Amino acid sequence: MLAEAIAAGLEGTHLWRPRSAAETIVDGELARSGARGAEHAGAERSGAERSGAEHGGARGAEHGGARGAEHGGARGAEHAGAERAGSVGGDLVWVEGLGRLRGATKEMAGSGDVLLAKVMPVLSRWRPPRRERGVVVFFTGLSGSGKSTLAKGLAEYLTGHVDRTVTLLDGDIVRRMLSSGLGFDRAGRDLNVRRIGFVAAEVARHGGIAVCAPIAPYADSRAAVRAMVEAVGDLVLVHVATPLEECERRDVKGLYKKARAGVVTQFTGISDPYDEPLDADLRVDTTGVSFEESLAVITEFLAAGGWLPTRTTPTDPQPGG
Ligand SMILES: Nc1ncnc2c1ncn2[C@@H]1O[C@H](COP(=O)(O)OS(=O)(=O)O)[C@@H](OP(=O)(O)O)[C@H]1O
Ligand SMILES: Nc1ncnc2c1ncn2[C@@H]1O[C@H](COP(=O)(O)OP(=O)(O)O)[C@@H](O)[C@H]1O
Structure with a gap:
């Protein structure tokens, strides 16, 4: 529970997301087996689906025909595994670190609260939530x-x-x-x-x-x-394809x-x-697509990934607007 509490405390629940379908977290430990990568893509995908773009690459199918912007290609099953491990902000490193922390605290029965208070500021500096991370x-x-x-x-x-x-x-x-x-x-x-x-x-x-x-x-x-x-910090590689x-x-x-x-x-x-990049986080073909549409695909990707507040996507109402 300590690790979950830390992630939640940092408003960083996204940090628990495995980076690909081949990687998952079992009882706080990193495992490479299967299904949860796709599951986690669900919430992130919704914004882009509204715009007719494709997201959360495990699906891999392109929306909107040949002209549609393709999303999350490198997160797709075809790129799962070693190429993605440790990428997009090294979240696996974070996850592994929390997994280890959790294991350690199991051996320190009753000291979880004290440890939590001590590690929170350190972890917060080490890996702030994406909205604050470079x-x-x-x-x-x-x-x-x-x-x-x-x-x-x-x-x-x-x-x-x-x-x-x-x-x-x-x-x-x-x-x-x-x-x-x-x-x-x-x-x-x-x-x-x-x-x-x-x-x-x-x-x-x-x-x-x-x-x-x-x-x-x-x-x-x-x-x-x-x-x-x-x-x-994090790198988001956008292949303008x-x-x-x-x-x-x-x-x-x-x-x-x-x-x-x-x-x-x-x-x-x-x-x-x-x-051609094999590790792109997002792939955008601008052929026959307006600048506004292409930009929206990118901002929605960033919002869905937690780097921007979701309300800042161009299609959503802006504060005061
Ligand atoms: N030989 C050659 N190949 C490609 N591009 C050339 C070349 N000579 C000049 N240019 C112009 O330089 C711009 C590319 O510079 P970059 O710094 O982006 O190139 S690189 O990343 O270092 O390869 C590129 O700008 P963009 O069109 O904006 O990409 C070109 O206008
Ligand atoms: N969806 C789109 N997104 C971006 N540029 C587009 C799009 N559709 C057409 N274009 C046009 O394509 C050209 C791209 O030029 P530029 O941005 O200078 O490319 P680059 O920097 O890759 O060399 C511009 O004239 C731009 O108006």
Whole structure:
């Protein structure tokens, strides 16, 4: 009971959620067996279902046809297991810690209350509930997929609705201010993305929200970012999975045309690789979907995951409004 009391006391009941269908908690201990992952997705899923988006990946089916935004892909059964263990804020670490704590207190009969009073402040500092925990929303995707538009929209939305600092680290801005001089070869991109991860992790360390939007084409660099961020807070990886054909059709900056002509070299998707993320927390294809719809999918995901108060989703009435 002690562990449950601590989780409840922290308003952090979400922390009890196993991260995938393959992981569960049995009597306060972490086990990898089965069913509870999907069960826990229920409450989180409802908001996104209202918007016709898919959530809580164990189901895996896409709503709204080919144009629908797909949700929670990496939480799906296909990604269950090792890839997810310890990710999304390292909740398993938290759960395991509480499990161990619970085991220890069983041997200390009668001392639970005293222990609770002592450990609560420590645990609270170590792992605050998600609404207060630093979080990095990291968009990745091809040029023209919609990263900057969505990142800017999300940052503006958060600034207006959440009482926390919001830092926008857009790819273009970072390239000018933080990574000027770096090229688009592998080493340049890797360093650029790691720098973004470092700055974002510092924001998260102090309880803020960082919204990042580089292409971040390499799995290794993204993994390094995840490690940096999850040491201090949560990472929500959003794969803006707009297909190359659509990005090229948009050709917002005319770079695809130049890349096809060989004027711009090492262009992601044309002459340089993009590693499709296998660990994305959310996957959004913006093809034929309005900006407002895509943004709502993201804010609802964040609200359902406990990072935002549920009432701040764009479709819900706002205080005073
Ligand atoms: N060779 C090549 N490949 C891809 N992109 C190129 C290239 N050269 C310039 N650009 C422009 O730079 C923007 C991508 O910069 P990023 O810092 O996000 O890239 S990376 O994460 O370091 O790979 C990218 O911006 P977005 O279109 O906003 O993604 C491009 O406009
Ligand atoms: N649902 C959507 N979400 C975001 N952008 C969209 C959407 N639908 C169309 N777009 C358009 O796609 C383009 C994406 O450009 P941008 O945000 O600069 O992409 P990136 O930063 O990935 O290079 C913009 O012109 C934007 O208006």
